[in-house]
Amino acid sequence: MFIKKNFWKATTAFLLAACISLGYFTQTSYAEEDLMEFAKKSGYPIKEGYRPKASIVIDADSGQILWEEQPDLSWSPASIAKVMTMYLALEAIEQGKFNLDTTVTATEKYVNISQIYALSNNKIALGVDYPVRDLFSMVAVPSSNVATLMLANLVSDNDEAGFIRKMNEKAAELGMTNTTYFNCSGAQISAFGGFYQAPGIDPDGDNKSTARDLAILTYHLIKKYPDVLQFTNKPVVTTMENTPYAETFETYNYSLPGAKYGYEGVDGLKTGSSPTGGFNYIATAKKGDARLIEVVLGVGDWSDQEGEYERHLAGNAILDHAFSTYEYKKLLSKGSNTINQKEVTLEQDFYGFVKKDTEPNFTLADGKLSLKNEHGQVSPKIPARSVQYQESNSKETDGSSTKLEGKKTVPSSSTKKEGHNYLVTGVLTILGLLLLILSKVFRKRIAGVRRGSRKMSTPTTRLLFILGILFILSAVSVFIFL
Template identity: 80%
Template sequence: MFTHKLFWKTITTFLLAACISLGNFVQISYAEDDLMEFSKKSGYPIKEGYRPKASIVIDADSGQILWEEQPDLSWNPASIGKVMTMYLAFEAMEQGKFNLDTTVKATEKDVSISQIYALSNNKISLGVDYPVRDLFSMVAVPSSNVATVMLANLVSDNDEAGFIHKMNEKAAELGMTNSTYYNSSGAQISAFGGLYQPEGIDPEGDNKSTARDLAILTYNLLKKYPDVLQFTNKPVVTTMADTPYEETFETYNYSLPGAKYGYEGVDGLKTGSSPTGGFNYIATAKKGETRLIEVVLGVGDWSDQEGEYERHLAGNAILDHAFSTYEYKKLLSKGLNTIDQKEIHLDKDFYGFVKKNSEPSFSLENGQLTLNSELGQVSPKISAQSVNYQESEKKAEKLPSSEVKKKQPLHTEVAKKSARNYVLSSILAGLGLLFLLFSKAFKKRNSDVSRRSRKTPTLTSRLLLTSGILLLLSAVGTLIFL
């Protein structure tokens, strides 16, 4: 028996070595999961130097990860920090502190902040009442720093440091374990020239987060306050309409339909850029009943403003890959199903995301059937797709070992083994003949090039001939010895 096993191990090793020597006949393509490769196929090619430092895509309904690359890299998200400010403003409205029609009267400090060239992207006039809904539009689209501070002061009753602490407390509550906030807008406190100065907060501190944490934040924002999308889904917005203070802004989200790199289904959410953070982007996109959340961080360099556009090519490519690779469908029907050789009864139809042309797998635990996913959940606080089940009362009868043998006689197993041997033998024989044909072809080609090669076969033709003979012998051996 030992000699028999050794013989077949030796033959297998030799054949593998022969295949490698002949140029790797079998190759595996990893292009499906290579960002630079699939971006070309998507029609949104990513240029060298503009590959995101980190990215992630999740299902907005379940929190299932569909794509990730360095999702836990610590990064300065720049103006994406404003998303947490918007979250806390929506939460305050939910608590009844104010509503979208509540107005905020502009102070001298607000006017002065709006006049700082490095921070300014909209005008604020002294004594004017700005409705919260207009402040939201200013924050979301032109990424107004002064509007963000005005909104944060409304939420915190002008407790600037208290608002920063609230941002960090909410991040911890949501499971954003690698995020720290030092300001409400994404701009360092020191850039405000003393006009915005939360006590006890490092004025040079940059907000830090990760693609994963920002996806968690956006997941919770859309789950609890989906109305945020009304402020992020238009390529052009007008604030303070029909007043002397009316302004029109074009979005920096160039993936919105109607913008420069419009992608079907995109309806938000926020961009951000800074000298230390480069160009960043959170996108939400919906096709049919499927909504995805995407975060892209660190595209390009601040010194090259092309990154403002290139982040959207990268974002579109990654979104397109997720939409084309996965599908949301019914995985199991309500009622009786067999999972892991157990008969179970599901309370309802079970839907989920799976890769196209693949079979889903499930886990059964504590009366919950859960979909197993390749990349898992974006946060342990967000449970995977699951459905309640009950085990069927019908138990399979345990037969005595003698009865089992009667049910599965020995000659049946022998017949199955014989059939397998015939298949294996046929495959080996076919490969052997193919190698012999290749050997003859190589020999003929070289004889046409050089007279000398008619007498001296090339190394390649020798290897092919030898491999072919060994494969034929292996085919015969399979029938005789196995």
């Protein structure tokens, strides 16, 4: 009777394991949905040849990753390098070194740089005083190289090599572990016709970064200096207004509302393109209480200027996927909650991003409750969103449990029976792990065949994965019930 009863318990556990593993597989497949497929569904189809080499989307408030593909691929960010220059300029303003009304006088050197046709620029007139606020607009919208150098030299007191070292030091401080700067603007120093001098810096060096690192930079930029968006959120800007030197520029960020591929909620931030980097894009977008940061790198090829537009179709598709897949909402209420079979009291309501139509999972550690996320945080230096809690321990329950265990009668054959259970559990666990490893191996091989794509599943990898989970959970059921 005892064996029959527990056999049905084990069978029930096995069926539950099947349901859990199938549900887990469905969620994993959804998380790894192919970019080209969901782009087509979103209404922003990506043409073959214009798939981004790397991309990432994070929650601008917590650093939680919502989407990623090749986030650590080393890439030339081109003019996106100007974002670090703006960061350091805003930091200098915060430190009181100058303000937005401070002016930089145009020297002959700056006039000469402004006339280099191969560089993106704007007109600079000799002897004219250019306010910092206008330099910011020139950097952000027409991506002016001369304005970028004028801003960098203001920060560094004309120590051009020192400013580049400062860029790399700040990158390291922020946790941008795969970023190296060789210039302040994205254009190689050698392209400035000798007017940009940085002793000790390779003049032909090409800046390198990753989608993850650029997302980290933008996260800190928006956190510390949210007013930067005033320079990036308009489709058309005019600099030096009410002066003879006024210029009007249309943005290269075609995802801004009012621009060619306007997407609701986009309010910045910077584009970049170059022969080595193709077409790149950082976007910030806000809907309701949710703000996202997106980085898209390597769309198309410099020889085909269509990539300038296609990067925004790709960016819109990825943003739309993140907004439609996730929702920001209250996950737990202040007060008493049961989390992971523990009674805890939260000091305040807890909000976060979760996939729609799914139940959130949490971790409890060191007095903090955090949201579990399949993709993790964009940087280990940015902690997951959390809330303080206090745990309610019931000593009476623990004591009664110990007392009941003390009364348990142990059969004389228990040692043999336990040894048999351990053997069965061990065998099932090993088989399960082997099947999971095989499913990963096959998926990697498939990903290798489909160059540039994420790991994809097939009926074979799906079966191996499910069987692996079933074996492992069956091992658990044998250990518990038999």
